[in-house]
Amino acid sequence: MPIVGQSIETGDWVSRFADDVIEESERRAPGKPVVVASGLSPSGPIHLGNLREVMTPHLVADELRRRGYQVRHLISWDDYDRYRKVPAGVAGVDESWAEHIGKPLTSVPAPNGSPYPNWSEHFKAAMVDSLAEMGVEFDGISQTAQYTSGVYREQILHAMRHRADIDAILDQYRTKPKAAKKQQSQKPLDEAEVEAAEGSGAAAEDDGSSGSAGYFPYKPYCGNCGKDLTTVTSYDDASTELTYSCGACGFAETVRLSEFNRGKLVWKVDWPMRWAYEGVVFEPSGVDHSSPGSSFQVGGQIVGIFGGEQPIGPMYAFVGISGMAKMSSSRGGVPTPADALKIMEPQLLRWLYARRRPNQSFKIAFDQEIQRLYDEWDKLDAKVADGSALPGDATGHARAVGTAAGDLPRTPRPMPYRTLASVADITAGHADQTLRILSELDPEQPLGSLDEVRPRFDKAEAWINTQVPADQRTIVREEPDSELLKSLDDRGRESLRLLLDGLAGHWSLDGLTHLVYGVPKVQAGFSADATPKELPAEIKTAQRSFFALLYHLLVGRDTGPRLPTLLLAVGQERVRALLGEQE
Incomplete structure (x- = not known):
């Protein structure tokens, strides 16, 4: 396998990004493994649009490995995100799953019949298997595990201490028109693109809650119903005592955030916190995350509060599907x-x-x-x-x-x-x-x-x-089309005779290709080996008519699989019978 070298070709985007990542990594953390990242939310089927979130850093990481660098490709499973809606068309799921909206994805039951313990693991598993088949090497990080084990405790407390600074950054964008309103003249997203945007988590870019007690970038999951429909009503920096109430069930409690692990930073704070915590150098973002005021743009300012820097990385476009219906x-x-x-x-x-x-x-x-x-x-x-x-x-x-x-x-x-x-x-x-x-x-x-x-x-x-x-599948006739065979003129019968006479001597893919294209040439007085340049335009019309005749006699339609392949599949004996040799 060729080894891809540095900047092997100026049009190769992977090599160019690898050059940039090496330069940036040496500036930030010389001699340490390069960290690239992807984020996936297993809130439903992880689709081919989401795959670009993984493949872009994977290809760059792989290029770095080819050059001898140590690389960590992190895939952050956003499985501690809230369950937002019941996706349509998922086997084993009905509207009863709506009762779980607001819970972490890892607290939602898997679809009926699934061997996996929860919703998140069910949809994550298929993606893990696909990435293995594609040769994608990565380190997976469960955000449920990170938050519930207290890994981010210091980062959460730091964010709460600096909540006024975070609020000030976010407030710069809250009064601005939404990007979608500015872009109404652009081509609207098709259904696949809407699904891609929603699947990325961008549709729920929560930036925290502001109330009479002020702004808080942290949201607890309720200790009674398990949902995130909670509001922080007070917080004391010295004691870390936090009081919240739940809008879903009315439950309220006071906890010490220095010991409490049942909640998470809101998305627009959570993402830049992780950039700083993991030392991410390269991470792409979808177009849905990259408009003014969205999470990637705002995160570039918030990350400094955590002592980090925003990753470099491109905005990636949507992936469409042909034949999706x-x-x-x-x-x-x-x-x-x-x-x-x-x-x-x-x-x-x-x-x-x-x-x-x-x-x-x-x-x-x-x-x-x-x-x-x-x-x-x-x-x-x-x-x-x-x-x-x-x-x-x-x-x-x-x-x-x-x-x-x-x-x-x-x-x-x-x-x-x-x-x-x-x-x-x-x-x-x-x-x-x-x-x-x-x-x-x-x-x-x-x-x-x-x-x-x-x-x-x-x-x-x-x-x-x-x-x-x-209705597009190929079904070979059981019996000859006697009516069509009887209706043929002398030229039609001669074309079939020429084909049948040549079958035995041309019974291979190349041989039959030569034969079926050659019959109309021979009928017109040319050699079967004549090239298109040597033939009048009428020969193409004759070939099309001949092919249509064969398709009708073999499969009862105007078209079908390539004729040489079809003839081989039908077999000599049956071809001869269907083309009327025995009549």
Whole structure:
């Protein structure tokens, strides 16, 4: 695997950020491990938009490791955040979960049937598995564990002592118009983008409560009902005695904050506190966190109160989905990394995030576009193998196929995804028939086992089974279309005869490709080997008509899988029968 060097290519955003991080880290803490960070809220399915929060620092961290630096990539699981709403479309969840709104995510029951102890662990688990499959190395930090064990006690007391300073910073933004009102002329967010923004936690950017007792950047969870619908009514800095009341159940109590562990700093204070506590040098932020007055911008001022500095890092754009309507996860059908990894290899998913700068939006394909993406990837793979890839493309490829720790597992014989999908479609899961067809694609190098085309074949089969509607699946005719065969003119019958006469001698993927494209050429008086430049434009029209005839006779539709693949899948004997050779 190529080693990605420093600033190997001026267009490579990862190398440029790595340069910046090294410079910043040496200035702040020379000789110490570099700390990069991500934050994820397991408040529901962690989707592909959230994955950019992880992949951006992961790729930079991996580049630093390739250069020999020690790096910690922290993923802060914001599992002590409040449960805000019941997400739609989650199996095993109904409206009864609304009674838990306001509790920490780790205090909410997992969906019915889940093997996990609580809501947070249920949704975290799928993300952890996906990151492992993608080769993402990280240190996970549970904010529930941090807060309830008293790790942040001194930081909380410090924030309370400096609550007036924090309030003054926040007050600079409270009277400003919301960013959304300023940007009404911009293109509105689509449903996936709204889901992405909400999933990040930005929709609940609490900055604390101000009442008759003043401003407090800390919110207790109620000792009776467990919810955060509480108001601090008094606090004494000397004794750390804090009194609060609960708006949900009416409970009130006085506690010593120097001993109390059932609460947390509000988000706009919590985030910069953690930057200082962990010494974070690099952390990206979504567009929802980066508008004036939002958490990242305000945090840059609050972090100084804790003796730290704001991380450097880009604002990242949304990740869209094509074919999203076929999904059935959370509201809007926003799919998760686990959903994507069912239909694509981790190398392809890594490549999609690596090849675009963080501020560039892009789409992940769940529809037919995935076939074109795989074609593009395979072409790049071949160029890297023969040394003809451009430096920037080779760098992106290297970041996709592996990490500093080594290459990700690969499909031994990566046949074209569209071919594998077509075969999976036609065979409907019959392993023996699948192996026969795939072996006949290249008779000189037949497959010994389907394991040679795994996991790519499994991904293509999953795509067919989960993303292609039933009315678009390929069903080969059981009997010949006698009416259509009888209605053919001399030219139509001749085209079928030419095809049938050539079947035995062209029974491979390349051979059948040559044959089906060659029949209309021969009928027009040209050689089957004639190139497009040697042929009149009418030949393309003749080829399309011939292909449509074959599709109707084989599968009863105008279109279908690529004809050479379809012919191999149907098999010679059945092709001959359906094309009327025995009539």
